[in-house]
Amino acid sequence: MPVNLVAPEAQSLLAVPGVELGIAKANIRKPDRKDMLVIKLAEGSRVAGVFTKNRFCAAPVIVCKEHLFKTNGDIRALVVNTGNANAGTGEAGLEKARTTCNALAELLQVAPEQVLPFSTGVILEPLPMDRLLAGLPQCVANLGGQHWFDAAEAIMTTDIVSKGTSRQITVDGKTVTITGISKGSGMIHPNMATMLGYVATDAAISQSTLAALIDHAVNRSFNCITVDGDTSTNDSFIVAATGKAGNAEINDIGSVEYLALRDAITDVAVELAQAIVRDGEGATKFMTIKVEAGQDVEECRKVAYAIAHSPLIKTAFFASDPNLGRILAAIGYAGVDDLDVNALQLYLGDVLVAENGGRATSYVEEQGAAVMQESEITVRVVLNRGSAEATVWTCDFSYDYVRINADYRS
Template structure:
């Protein structure tokens, strides 16, 4: 089961003015499950996106980037369409053709330009997209469009996820209530750049395009680019942030006094969604926060954090609640900091100092490590003592179920 994570209740996910969501059962991979989502945006909604850096990126990712880059379509994105059960990745020109067919069909239903549609897919790679099933399901999804459909939308984008992931937050700006609601899916094949699989965050605040582009970069670098489950970067990773401007508050720009507040609020939603992905990592039983402090720069702190977070030996030891902490020291040593002085760093498990001066801390006792390792949430803290930079990465353990889930993924 996910680590300290349960699906949100429908009433916890506040509607966002100017945005409606519709769901259908298109039988893309399995019958009788929600697997198709349409998100319709009001005119004037600003949209920003970041995508996987995997060179084998999926056909819908290619189209999304093209449509967002177009003008004026970039200013007037009308709808998003998301299917689960098939990634439409590794499908060549035919995959692009089928993704375009989806956009054409939805554009006809909504009476808009094809370039105003953003397509997304998630599921099995290297299999042709069953576009006929998607086209048949689109009218049902459009007929289902409602502002309060966030939870069902979160369920419709799941693949190996155990629970739906959704977060909602409201803040007050200029005497107005501003709503921010987001959903995400992801459980395996999670690693930057950028690691979210699929994520959609919307607000009714009015935000200029340049400011929204700035906010998404800020938010993703503090959330989805700080998580890893297995070190595999998906072909389909996509994060979209939408600002409908329906709150009644004046447009926010980087020069506005409300800019820092809205940026932080959106970032907090992104962090909660990113952490939910790790908590629901395939077969996860432990949620691990890896903090690296006192580095010369953030880059070297991230190197150490990811070396620890990616190690199968460390992740399996955490699953077994085994304080085999030499594995952590080894990961720090091979992280790629050539001039690292191991005699000056400290390693903490929770609040327990376990290593210093190049070896085991004199004060450390095995029973202390065992006690920390039995907890469902564990912090690993490395103090490099080389500077003032720091970085945090969230990850999970590897259990027997991780192997089972991924061995049976296509069946």
């Protein structure tokens, strides 16, 4: 079961003026489940996106990048299908992604390049276009502003629970609404993960300023999570701003208005990203890896990811076994060549485990065993070589992780 995570209540996901959502059961892979989503945006909306860095990126990712570049973020609709990733499908996959955009554009009376396509699911299988195209009119027919909960369910794959959250803040004297949804459970690793994330706001913000905002948000959220170290072909994170709140357009990244909106959207992104880890395939523990007092952020991240990716560490946490020498080993092979291991300190929760190159004299295994029984655990590494720090969120590996991925195509 997910670690301290439940699906959002439908009424908690606030409608965002200028955003309508429609859902369909198109039977893309499995019958009788929500598996298609259309998000319609008001004219004048601005959209920015961040995508996977996997060189084998999926056809919809390629088309999304093309359309965002062509329109400079003047996007009117998003379309998402689950059950099939449309990845590893060559030119035929690209043609299908473009055909999807053309079909939705005709239904909504917008330009094809104003549509962004997204797919998630099984790789290396052809997208069933007859089912997808039949689902589009269903999505358009039930477009409405209150459908965020259904939308969160429609983008799920191996997720156990849907993921969504909302905020309201005041910007320029106006109430601004922010609502976001995400999906992801396995094949999670930064840059980005096998995740889809969509955040919408009714704030008015310029395209260049929105681009700076999404870069800030993603590097403090979706690029700080890992479940299994596998970077997917389809990762996408989108922020859309409809401008319907009535605030003066935000175009200065130093302004109070920008900082308020940036921090609120970042908070939403962090919550959505952490929800993915809490719902990691088979997860029983939610782990925060904090590396402090490094020379720079890069080396702090190297150490944090070495710990977070280690199957030996993750399985020990699943077993609640304080076999903490595995953490020291991961720190040692993280790639910080001039690291003085005698200077660092390792904490499990508030318990000092190691210092001066070995076991802390105050540490007894019963202390570690007590912390390991908890469902949320912080591992803190103090490098004592600078002022930089980084935080990564991950989860353990259980028997269910193997079962879920072994049965994924069943």
